Amino acid sequence: MTQSLLKLLQSVDTPTVCNAIEVAQGKRGFNDFTRGTMLCSAPEEGAIVGYARTAKIAAVSPPSEAPEVIKERRMAYYKHMATGPRPAITVIEDLDFPHCIGAFWGEINTTVHKGFGIAGTLTNGVMRDLGDVPEGYPVIAGSTGPSHGFVHVKEIGTPVEIFGMQVNDGDLVHADQHGAVVVPEDVVPSLETAINRLLSTENIILDAARADDFDFEKFSEAWSDFESART
Structure with missing residues (x-):
């Protein structure tokens, strides 16, 4: 991904990226995106774009493994998040979904991940401390809640599912208040051209509709x- 493409992706919303992927593919039917309504901690901050750093957590029940195993895995999780290609997005599947209770994403964890150089978080789980999440680190989550429950890390770097969307560690992800999309690897080289073509095409109808003399004939x-x- 070039810096030019990254800057462009950060400037457009996720629906635009979904449409542009179809332009790049030359057909309709692309469906590697989330389903359902998600919540965003900072919709005004725009999209988060990056390569997925994946993990799975759970929180409803206490961990059954030894404390030292849980601690070691937690540290391995943070090492995984602190390394790898950048830009990056943390993509976390809460295995308790749709009955998630453990807010893994509050002031401390978001600040730590921002410090690692990660652009934001995508999760089907819970977020909290909404007034204290650091600026420049949006969280797109399945719900909000007050407690962390028995939250603990179950897996690191494995494939995850977020609102019906499959994500592998290292996938290029674009997400905002609308949800998220995985950008197919073979589309990346032509995506910048596709986005610009899409925006130009949309302006054909938008410019006409915004004109003072717009009527049915102009439409x-x-x-x-x-x-x-x-397309």
Whole structure:
């Protein structure tokens, strides 16, 4: 991913990326995105973009393994998050879903992960401390809640599922208040061109609709041009 593409991805929303992937693929039907409504701690901060650093947690029940095993895995988790390709996104599956109670994402954990140079978090689990999450580290989560429960790390670097979307460690992910999408690796080289083409195509209808003399005839003409240009 070039710096030019990264900057562009950070400037557009996730629906735009979904549409642009279809432009790049030359067909409709791309479906590697989240389903359902997610919550964002800071929707005004825009999208988070990066390579997934994955893990699985649980919190409803206490861990059954020895404390030293849990501690060792927790430290291995943080090492995994502190290393790897950048930009990065932490992508965490809460195995208690849809009955998650453990808010792994509060002031301390978000501040630590931001310090590691991670752009933000995507999770089907719980977030809290919404007024204290550091600026520049959005959390996109399945719910909010007050307690951490018995939260503990179960797996590190394994494939995860977030609201119906499968994510492998290292996948390129784009996420915002709408949800998230995994960008196919073979699309990356043409994605910048596809996004710019999409934005240009959308302006055909948007510019016409915003004009003072817009009417049905102007709409019909613009829509015909729009249909000819889009995927």
